[in-house]
Amino acid sequence: MISRVRSLRQWAVGRYGADPLHLLALLACFTLAGYAASRVVVAGIWVGFVVWFVGAAIIHDLVLYPLYAVADIAVRWRPWRRVRPSAVLSHPPPWINYLRVPLALSALLLLVWFPLILRLSQDGYRRSVALDTTPFLGRWLLVTGLLFAGSALAYAVRLRRRAPGEGSGPGSRPDDPPGPGQG
Amino acid sequence: MRSHPPPGPFRPDFWRSPLRGSWLTSVFGLVLLVGIPIIAITGLLSYAAYNPWLPGNDTTPERGLLGFYFFDWPTWPAWLYRVTQGIHVILGLTLIPVLLAKLWSVIPKLFAWPPARSLAMAVERASLLLLVGGAVFEFVTGVLNIQLFYTAFPFSFYPAHLYGAWIFIAAFAVHVVLKLPRMVSALRSRSLRRELRTGLDGTRPEPPDPDGLVATRPAEPSLSRRGLLGFVGGGSLLIFGLSVGQTLDGPLRRTALLAPHGRMYGLGPNDFQVNKSASAMGVNPMSTGPGWRLELAGTDLRLSRAELLALPQYTYALPIACVEGWSTQQTWTGPRLADLARLAGAVPGRVEAYVESLERGGAFSEASLSARQVADHRSLLALRVNGADLSLDHGYPARIMVPNAPGVHNTKWVRRLTFRPPSG
Numbered sequence: 001m002i003s004r005v006r007s008l009r010q011w012a013v014g015r016y017g018a019d020p021l022h023l024l025a026l027l028a029c030f031t032l033a034g035y036a037a038s039r040v041v042v043a044g045i046w047v048g049f050v051v052w053f054v055g056a057a058i059i060h061d062l063v064l065y066p067l068y069a070v071a072d073i074a075v076r077w078r079p080w081r082r083v084r085p086s087a088v089l090s091h092p093p094p095w096i097n098y099l100r101v102p103l104a105l106s107a108l109l110l111l112v113w114f115p116l117i118l119r120l121s122q123d124g125y126r127r128s129v130a131l132d133t134t135p136f137l138g139r140w141l142l143v144t145g146l147l148f149a150g151s152a153l154a155y156a157v158r159l160r161r162r163a164p165g166e167g168s169g170p171g172s173r174p175d176d177p178p179g180p181g182q183g
Numbered sequence: 184m185r186s187h188p189p190p191g192p193f194r195p196d197f198w199r200s201p202l203r204g205s206w207l208t209s210v211f212g213l214v215l216l217v218g219i220p221i222i223a224i225t226g227l228l229s230y231a232a233y234n235p236w237l238p239g240n241d242t243t244p245e246r247g248l249l250g251f252y253f254f255d256w257p258t259w260p261a262w263l264y265r266v267t268q269g270i271h272v273i274l275g276l277t278l279i280p281v282l283l284a285k286l287w288s289v290i291p292k293l294f295a296w297p298p299a300r301s302l303a304m305a306v307e308r309a310s311l312l313l314l315v316g317g318a319v320f321e322f323v324t325g326v327l328n329i330q331l332f333y334t335a336f337p338f339s340f341y342p343a344h345l346y347g348a349w350i351f352i353a354a355f356a357v358h359v360v361l362k363l364p365r366m367v368s369a370l371r372s373r374s375l376r377r378e379l380r381t382g383l384d385g386t387r388p389e390p391p392d393p394d395g396l397v398a399t400r401p402a403e404p405s406l407s408r409r410g411l412l413g414f415v416g417g418g419s420l421l422i423f424g425l426s427v428g429q430t431l432d433g434p435l436r437r438t439a440l441l442a443p444h445g446r447m448y449g450l451g452p453n454d455f456q457v458n459k460s461a462s463a464m465g466v467n468p469m470s471t472g473p474g475w476r477l478e479l480a481g482t483d484l485r486l487s488r489a490e491l492l493a494l495p496q497y498t499y500a501l502p503i504a505c506v507e508g509w510s511t512q513q514t515w516t517g518p519r520l521a522d523l524a525r526l527a528g529a530v531p532g533r534v535e536a537y538v539e540s541l542e543r544g545g546a547f548s549e550a551s552l553s554a555r556q557v558a559d560h561r562s563l564l565a566l567r568v569n570g571a572d573l574s575l576d577h578g579y580p581a582r583i584m585v586p587n588a589p590g591v592h593n594t595k596w597v598r599r600l601t602f603r604p605p606s607g
Contacts, residue, residue: 023303026306029357033353036346036349037346039342040343045343049338052320056323059319059323064283065286097410105418109425121332126463127459127460129443129446129456129460131446140441
């Protein structure tokens with residue numbers, strides 16, 4: 001009996017490519033998900049649901065990722081890199097993350113709160129809250145401004161702290177040409 | 184075929200981040216492994232909080248077996264729903280950067296070539312479609328809903344968010360079962376403490392891994408692992424700090440700069456968060472004026488506001504806690520629902536209440552309260568708040584206030600109460 005189970009298991013591993021428990025776990029997952037999907041059909045909302053669900057599955061990898069990857073390449077692309085106005089600044093510490101971080105955090109807030117910031121949910125909001133969405137754009141800009149100001153301050157502190165005459169050191173790495181998918 | 188993938192992202196050397204690797208993915212995975220179940224459980228609890236087994240309360244009547252866990256939602260502690268739903272929404276918002284980072288960290292896997300090396304891999308990848316689709320679907324529908332961006336939805340929010348959640352939970356559970364051992368071994372492969380002490384100079388790619396996450400042709404790092412973790416954590420902290428205020432009272436509420444329901448109305452007794460304004464709900468001053476009467480169904484009693492104010496009045500500080508995650512505690516005054524039940528000839532504890540509002544067309548113009556909710560001594564037909572008459576937007580002439588009930592069940596502009604035996 002035990003040997004039969006073992007041979008069945010080996011057969012499954014050979015044919016299926018993994019332990020039979022792997023298949024069982026996945027079948028349990030599809031059963032529950034399938035049942036929930038059947039409720040979507042009964043609720044009569046399946047068309048919109050499927051469109052949104054598939055959209056949700058690809059929006060990060062095929063829309064958001066290309067957007068922020070290209071944005072990252074764009075902020076690192078410096079056609080003016082040969083223009084060096086002063087000798088003091090000829091080897092500044094890497095600045096890229098002082099731009100990236102506030103930019104990305106501001107974009108993150110916009111990604112989450114764009115219906116309020118861009119006033120797209122104005123109708124529903126006014127009906128519900130009895131106020132309008134006007135302040136949110138200003139608030140987002142305020143936070144964005146503070147993020148950039150904080151970043152600039154941090155960079156200035158870093159510049160000041162550098163001992164005079166110190167070379168660029170390992171910090172010059174971000175000047176390397178960027179490739180796609182770089183983090 | 185394996186040696187000749189299509190060009191672009193299907194080629195392993197397309198992906199050049201020196202930070203991607205099993206350890207990094209596992210760190211994000213661990214955070215989500217802790218956070219997602221908390222969001223799921225608080226979300227499922229929120230459904231139970233509606234007491235969907237009472238007539239008219241179920242927003243998803245086609246739920247079938249998925250309501251297996253319902254129970255009589257307690258009235259004590261009064262702040263429970265405030266906490267669970269606040270966690271559901273604020274923790275969900277806070278984990279958005281972590282979810283994005285996790286998706287970023289595994290993106291080369293989407294383009295793995297060949298798409299499946301075995302039947303097992305094909306089946307598992309199908310479950311990943313449900314995992315990623317379910318996760319992003321839940322986060323997006325939740326985030327849009329709390330901003331009242333209903334016009335974006337091609338479906339009603341409640342069924343979509345609930346059934347999407349179950350699909351996500353199914354895929355999440357199997358993903359955890361299949362990947363937990365790998366996550367543990369990957370986390371053990373590097374010391375978090377050492378990573379947090381390693382700057383850009385010492386940042387090297389992770390060793391080549393069987394998962395295919397580590398770049399085959401890594402670029403020079405421009406950010407340390409420590410920097411990336413701080414960046415993602417900072418994003419979470421930023422979203423949290425700008426939204427958590429809408430669950431708090433007092434001066435900290437003003438910190439909710441980017442949150443839909445942390446608004447200031449003024450300093451008066453009625454100046455606190457409104458959800459569903461009177462004008463939008465078709466409630467006008469005519470119907471709430473001196474001619475208004477509270478109808479106690481099954482009796483001849485039609486009580487004016489003065490008559491209600493002549494009943495014994497009780498005052499309790501009770502929170503309004505909304506499914507959209509915001510909450511605020513105010514001090515409410517009015518007769519007890521239990522006293523009104525007695526007036527209608529019923530015995531508190533043995534009757535449910537069916538509450539009907541003057542509002543027109545709203546999804547919650549009617550609600551049922553359980554026998555337990557009716558009998559709780561803090562359950563009020565509130566007439567006043569913070570020592571003043573209710574404002575029209577807060578439900579004048581009278582609204583329900585039940586401890587620990589979801590906000591939508593604290594019906595405003597009540598016109599009729601029906602006390603009836605439990606529906607079983």
